[in-house]
Amino acid sequence: MSDIYVIIIVSAVLNYMTRLGGHLVLSRFGTLNPRVEAALNAVPAAVITTLVAPTFFTHSWPETVALLIAGLAALRLPLLGMFAVGWVAVVGLRWIAGA
């Protein structure tokens, strides 16, 4: 049905506008107020946290504990090392939880 094509194309255009829009609007203002600057510097932590928080708080305990272990690993290891630690942790903890 052609509705699907309309939905896909309209969503794609809207999505691209969100990716372009923030910069377009902000670049109309010359220098940035320090509060705006602080807000922009907080964007990575603020937004990416919301992509992890559901896993941290609403899954079963192996995911929560594995993220805590991975968080400690991240203090010392590069990303791929932290990745490996977290992956091994969740597989092991799920095995324990299921056993």
Added chain:
Amino acid sequence: MARDRYGGGSFENARESMSSSQFFAGARRSIPILISTAPFGLLYGAIAVDQGLTVWQACLMSLTIYAGASQLVGIDLFRNHAAPWIVILSIFIVNVRHVLYSAAIGRRIGHFPLAQQIVGFFFLIDPQFVETERQAEREGHVSFAWYMGLALPVYVMWNIESLLGAMFGKLIPHPESAGIDFLLPLYFFGMVMSFRRRPLWLPVVAVSGVVCVIALKTLGSPWHVSAGALAGVIYAAVFTRTEEKA
């Protein structure tokens, strides 16, 4: 020092090096993204066809919308035969966070020529945003070649995975086996940790996380991302120290 690419070190100081080496430096940063998103690309393709989309329609979504979470939200609503405007609105709500990415990253790639900006902003998915922010912190400069070196492998693989998932979805094991479903949250958590030296990092993470979970329990799924993100950003704007400004 044209030959120091054989130096083997990861410390490349030549900021204005050839754009191909910039491209490959960006591509190297895409490796963890490729690992952590691959299962979701396959899963997306499999679910899309399972919900009644054709292989071509499933691929068209990946080619044009190119946003994993909202593609899955859209598919879910197709299944429930929601009205088209509800599907579009839901996809849009999931993607509103990109406005924040766009505003923040404009400071890093706003120096691109206009045509490169028009191309570059299309690829502004979550990992593209965070890796570009990290690159700007490391090098103080983001080149178009580096940016596309990061973006293109992820885009190409996402579309190949969508196609494979759509064609061979029945063969794909359930992602909860072997902890594969955990890889994407794990990658994002690594990204959150990598910004821990920024001012206000801990309170921003705490505020975003708590508001996100409260919104998830009360308002429900598409809203929790925008609510948590806005809470953290507003917190930073309100509680930043501005007195040192003359």
